[in-house]
Amino acid sequence: MKPETVVIKPMPSRFKHKVPKYKVTRSDACINCGMCAKSCPYGVHERIEGHNKMRPPIDYKCIGYECRKNDEFYCVYKCPRKALSLSLNPMYETLGDCRWTSDMIIATWIMAETGYPPERTDIGYQTGNSDGGFDKLRLKFPVNPLKVERDEISTELRLNRRNDGRSNVVISTPMYGGGMSFGSVSLSTMLSKARNATIWNTFTCTGEGGYPEMLYPYDDHVITQVATGLFGVREETIQRVRIVEFKYAQGAKPGLGGHLLGEKNTESVARMREAVKGTSLFSPFPFHSVYSIEDHKKHIDWIKQMNPKALVSVKVSTPNDVDMVAVGSYYAGAHIIHIDGGYGGTGAAPDIAKKNIAMPIEYAIPKVHNFLKEEGARDAVTLIASGGIRTAHDLVKAICLGADGAVVGTAEMVALECVRCGNCESGRGCARGIASTDSELADLFDDEWATQRIVNLYHAWNYQLVEILQKFGMKSVSELVGRTDLLEHVDYS
Amino acid sequence: MPKKYHIDIKATPLNRDFVSKFKIARGENCINCGKCTKVCIYEAHKRGAKDPRKIDDPHMALCKNCFRCIQECPRGALVKSLDPDFLALGGSYWKPDMLLSIWKQAEDGKVPVSGAGYRGPFTGPGFDGMWTDMSEIVRPTRDGIHGREYISTAVDLGRKLNHLNFADTGSLASNIHQTVDLPIPIIFDIPACKLSNNIMTSFVISAVAAGTFAIMPANDISADIKQYINNIIPLVSPDKITAHQSLISGARLVAIEYATALLNDFGSVKDSIKKISQAVTIVRIPAMTGIEDAVTKLARSGAEVIHIVADYRGMEAPGLRQRFLKDVVRAVHLRLIEERIRDEITIIVSGGIAMAEHVPKAIICGADLIAVDIPLLVALGALLYEQPEMTITLPDWLEKLPAATVVQRIVNLMGAWHSQLLEVMGAMGIREVRRLRGETGRAIFFDEIDKDTFGKLFQQRETASI
Incomplete structure (x- = not known):
């Protein structure tokens, strides 16, 4: 068990943006109705008060494909013009390698920020992809x-x-x-x-x-x-x-x-x-x-x-x-x-x-x-x-x-x-x-x-x-x- | 004290983009605020030289993937991805990262260094299936980095006696064979693609500078290259020996192309060379099924040096089973030991030598020295593609480079490889590369240790899945 001196406090990233795993794309079909901003609880979509246009989606806040199950707010389904789509962000591949995968780095960042293992289930951090050693043991x-x-x-x-x-x-x-x-x-x-x-x-x-x-x-x-x-x-x-x-x-x-x-x-x-x-x-x-x-x-x-x-x-x-x-x-x-x-x-x-x-x-x-x-x-x-x-x-x-x-x-x-x-x-x-x-x-x-x-x-x-x-x-x-x-x-x- | 072997490295950056691993796209929502130019410590982002109101496209050769600009851009306007040109490079054996590393070593001649731990796969095919050993406590003759100058990387090429005979008077009765000494266990193989006479000349001059040899088809040796014959190994077919008499007479080493007939007639071929000069002969033989038999037979009939050539990915010629160079060399080495003639001949191997670590690894598997080809061209900016078929493209600016630059870049690569060989030998406490040959006890093979560790704990599974 942890010693009494250990106190967990959230300690967020020192940078403005996190590295996104997903990419949310808004096509020209968007009519800036604001439905996505209203429904997304993670804050991916934003429209500044008084602005007509939506801001570009904030990719790193998106939880990805597992959001599909959320009928009441999954933006891709919710958008009346079908203007939104979801894909893996090419940026994610530039982070990490087969020993420390991008998922493992992101998970470690979440742990350092919150003090707990990630709640998200889309981050496979328990093994890397080195194809040997610990990565082959279960x-x-x-x-x-x-x-x-x-x-x-x-x-x-x-x-x-x-x-x-x-x-x-x-x-x-x-x-x-x-x-x-x-x-x-x-x-x-x-x-x-x-x-x-x-x-x-x-x-x-x-x-x-x-x-x-x-x-x-x-x-x-x-x-x-x-x-x-x-x-x-x-x-x-x-x-x-x-x-x-x-x-x-x-x-x-x-x-x-x-x-x-x-x-x-x-x-x-x-x-x-x-x-x-x-x-x-x-x-x-x-x-x-x-x-x-x-x-x-x-x-x-x-x-x-x-x-x-x-x-x-x-x-x-x-x-x-x-x-x-x-x-x-x-x-x-x-x-x-x-x-x-x-x-x-x-x-x-x-x-x-x-x-x-x-x-x-x-x-x-x-x-x-x-x-x-x-x-x-x-x-x-x-x-x-x-x-x-x-x-x-x-x-x-x-x-x-x-x-x-x-x-x-x-x-x-x-x-x-x-x-x-x-x-x-x-x-x-x-x-x-x-x-x-x-x-x-x-x-x-x-x-x-x-x-x-x-x-x-x-x-x-x-x-x-x-x-x-x-x-x-x-x-x-x-x-x-x-x-x-x-x-x-x-x-x- | 004998002169110490030293390769003079000198930073020779070409200030050209070889390939970049990453690509950063600046989105339309960039407001040219200049935050990226402030946070990038590598100066990959800069304001426009002509119009400072705009930020230039990022200079990707300088990007070191630190993510500062990506994470700090107030608009999130920068998007990084792996460069498709980088991903298209090389293939399953020649990884794009390897080519990039060779290029960098040619630029500065230094041992590649990086932090934050190893980032590659646990093991892999070929040379990736072995590790080299080290010693925690070694003999008092080692002195860390200062002692490196005393680690010998010299090898001698030629035939050696199994034992010495002495006359009754006590004087030496054996006839000692001629050998050629090299300060480094690396020679340059025939260039992997056609080079101009100018580049070929620089190629040979860099072999001179590194104190080694370049193998060249006899027909490609022009009059102005011939002056460096002391560091050239002309390659001739057995029936053209007399035709190339003048080349052979000046050479210290001569390579003979393999033909099946050579197996029964090597003696006469060797004699016809010895008639022309004292040169030591090398038989250049492709790695193939049954190579152990061929090498044994050649050795028995007086061969001095045998050069086993695998394809550019280190594979032997297609046969019943196709082995990788590492396994070919181990098989040949062990056969020669069984035949008790291993020490009598010199074995050179080539094909698939892509990184400095392949030199000590090939030697541990039983080679005396290696021949290198493709990396020498990559040092000059050549790009290699394995798909759809093996292609090497030379940059169009290569011909415009000053000869001294071409030479220095190849010398730099050899300097970096030599230093890395010393690192590996130093860690083992081995002070002579000749003693590394066939020392498989100083290596750790994946197949063996994995079975020894996990094979004892668990049962071998038929298919790899849980």
């Missing part, structure tokens, strides 16, 4: 599930399973925000992610780029990242937080490291990263102090020594031997194994890496889950999956495959009205002000708007998660872990 609900009330259901996730005396961190919903560094996203974006994490009693991650001061009020809900460049890592930042994450690799560019261009290394970025302004900053691959699992243990011990309460998370990508890496990390003392699938990643990365390097998360989760089980270590670590978790349904499928919870990145950005145009790094940065530090673009929204949008999205996902658990007759999300018997696959029976 949930298999029992016919007569155990009767469970919504408020009996717990969506809590315990992150420390080692009984080692360290913080017993429990999050209220089994997901948290992915690492996005200072400089890669705007301050409002970063701050709103942290505020949402606090409101939802979960986490956000700093990424590799230092720990900005403005995050201090949210310390208890921030994961600080130690990545290969060690940028902005100080004893003090390690001691601030409840979780420290080692990032070995990331799904967007497994095995490639990072590169911050000189011109993006502004004065504030340089100060945060303890580097010289204007120089290109390389975050190399791999950790140059880790050439074996023993070296890895040494690093984890070092963090544990510095912060006796902190949990340690290890973020790795998904190579063939990801199961070995996970078990190795467990033996080295990690509390959380975070596997980031090859199709994942929100930040800018080479297309060749995003498409090709490392396996999709759908294969990696059962591989790691089963290997940890065989080693007898599964109950002592928390397995977090990321890299292509787009909806609450993906989250549930990931848990059924063996994860305990998930990290989301792109979905949070879409909640802030990212259209996934992909130009995060070009020129002045994000045209929509989400992933830009450009002074003008970064002011396109304030963090109050952004925080509420993300809070709403988390609520909509949590709402669906509870609904799904209810359909399975389960009282807690932990009952779902590894239940592959509740899944079916389109290609298999």
Whole structure:
């Protein structure tokens, strides 16, 4: 259930128009009688007081073909001159792609706006069209599930399973925000992610780029990242937080490291990263102090020594031997194994890496889950999956495959009205002000708007998660872990 | 320290519209308020140069699909759609997006980068049915981006000995064969459509600049192209060897067209070339049913390099079953391993090589190097259509381009592909492309992993539906 701090408030789009799915065409036969304006309850048709002519139809307000059943007001039938027609809007095809379909983006926007899944039934957002992985998995609900009330259901996730005396961190919903560094996203974006994490009693991650001061009020809900460049890592930042994450690799560019261009290394970025302004900053691959699992243990011990309460998370990508890496990390003392699938990643990365390097998360989760089980270590670590978790349904499928919870990145950005145009790094940065530090673009929204949008999205996902658990007759999300018997696959029976 | 291989890329934008993915129509209800010109950060919307009271038609090559103008136009007067010209381009194999990406790489020579995650299908036919591996922890000899210069992409073409023999005195008794070294596992194949002598010349000069070779039918090699013979592989039919004696004498590599007779008589053909020059011979053979047998036989009779050519979509010649290049190469490679002669010969593959990722993938499947054709033309603005039949159209302005621009654009494409090859190898922790050959353990094949994961959880279904 949601923590008491969560309050749902409608938070509409910051733009004048939404992206329309349908196109309403008014032909020359229209006599401007105004019948459509009078009957349409959605406000598609408008005639300004005192004007003779109708305004052009406002396409995005139209609910489409399902309106046909509304005999009393469906404009196409209602128009006395048959001057109105309805079609799919060609604009809709220019939004989204087969992984994040236009329906999925629109549905995420609705969730961020209202806090609930869309009521419209014409938006198929539960799967994408990628023709594989989550998009080919379906949930298999029992016919007569155990009767469970919504408020009996717990969506809590315990992150420390080692009984080692360290913080017993429990999050209220089994997901948290992915690492996005200072400089890669705007301050409002970063701050709103942290505020949402606090409101939802979960986490956000700093990424590799230092720990900005403005995050201090949210310390208890921030994961600080130690990545290969060690940028902005100080004893003090390690001691601030409840979780420290080692990032070995990331799904967007497994095995490639990072590169911050000189011109993006502004004065504030340089100060945060303890580097010289204007120089290109390389975050190399791999950790140059880790050439074996023993070296890895040494690093984890070092963090544990510095912060006796902190949990340690290890973020790795998904190579063939990801199961070995996970078990190795467990033996080295990690509390959380975070596997980031090859199709994942929100930040800018080479297309060749995003498409090709490392396996999709759908294969990696059962591989790691089963290997940890065989080693007898599964109950002592928390397995977090990321890299292509787009909806609450993906989250549930990931848990059924063996994860305990998930990290989301792109979905949070879409909640802030990212259209996934992909130009995060070009020129002045994000045209929509989400992933830009450009002074003008970064002011396109304030963090109050952004925080509420993300809070709403988390609520909509949590709402669906509870609904799904209810359909399975389960009282807690932990009952779902590894239940592959509740899944079916389109290609298999 | 040996000289490091480096491809000099240089931004060479043509400031021409190749194809645009999107189209924006301005409706009659536009009031020319100029909001679109203010919100577009890419300057796709501008006021008219002649008449600033009107907004110009949007410059679609600059549009990056951010939806700002669409969502902020006070009148909702802008309508965006996919450009039908874009959708008509390419076909089932050569996706319009691929062609656009090749064009962009030719413009700046850089690795294509984008954000917000992967956006393509989960898997697909051909090379899309495999992923490459990476290592979380690698040997201390890797040094991130700085270490890339030390990753070798060099390959050598020619026959190699299975083992060395030594005389009783301890001196080497084996005769080491001649090989040709290439700094990059890519050569230029015969241009996929007819080019003028000028463009052909630029083509060869770009091969020189990239340190590689261009294959050319011997008859097409004009006197002024001949001066670059050091980087040209003349293609001759077995019965025309003497006729092209003067070309062959200057060449380092010579390609021979395949004929069935060659299977029984390769030795004499090779001898007739060796009489003229020291050139290493390549047998150019179409991918077809039974190619494994043909390659084995040729290898046994002394072939040095074999070039397997699939069609432009990477398919072998129609037969009992038509395999994709990836499966053809895997079959040939495995057969040669079974025969214990894989290391003795060099395998080149071509056909359907459309993206940088196809280079490491073909090599992982067992090729030593690849030959590229269509992308080199797309770099110069060629448009490819698969339907109703395969057509390549060259832009009419191509002839007017300065030769240096043509050369630089091809060099840029190779520079971008080379960098991407390094990315893939770097992620794996493989420092020599020669060691990538046939390393299927460093790849993840869809068929195998899907069965291994979901096949264990569920039963295989006859038809794909729930």
